[in-house]
Amino acid sequence: MAPKLKLQCCICKQGLDYKPSAPDSLDPCALELIAHVDRDWSDQKSQTFYCHFECFRRLIGDNTLLYIAEPDYSTHGEFQAEVSDEGAEDEEPT
Numbered sequence: 001m002a003p004k005l006k007l008q009c010c011i012c013k014q015g016l017d018y019k020p021s022a023p024d025s026l027d028p029c030a031l032e033l034i035a036h037v038d039r040d041w042s043d044q045k046s047q048t049f050y051c052h053f054e055c056f057r058r059l060i061g062d063n064t065l066l067y068i069a070e071p072d073y074s075t076h077g078e079f080q081a082e083v084s085d086e087g088a089e090d091e092e093p094t
C-alpha cells in the first residue's frame with residue numbers, strides 16, 4: 001500500500017492534515033499558481049501549492065475577498081447540478 005501523501009502548508013510550513021474534529025474547516029486547501037495568465041492557456045505554466053485556509057486568510061488580509069468561506073458558496077458538484085438544472089429547464093419539450 002502506498003504511503004499517505006503528507007501535505008505541508010506553503011505559508012506556515014506546518015503539516016496539513018484533515019481534522020475530522022473540525023468538519024466545517026476548509027482544510028486542506030490548494031493554491032493554483034498560474035504564470036503568464038495574460039497569455040493563451042497553451043503558453044501558461046501552473047503549479048499547485050497547499051495551505052491552511054486560516055494562513056491564506058491572514059495573508060490576504062481582506063475577508064471580503066474570500067466568498068469561498070461563505071456557508072452557501074457552492075461546491076463544484078452543487079454548481080454543476082445547478083447548471084444542469086438550468087439547462088434542463090431551457091430544453092424544448094419533445
Ligand SMILES: [Zn+2]
Pocket residue numbers: 009010011012013014051052055
Ligand atoms: Zn499554515
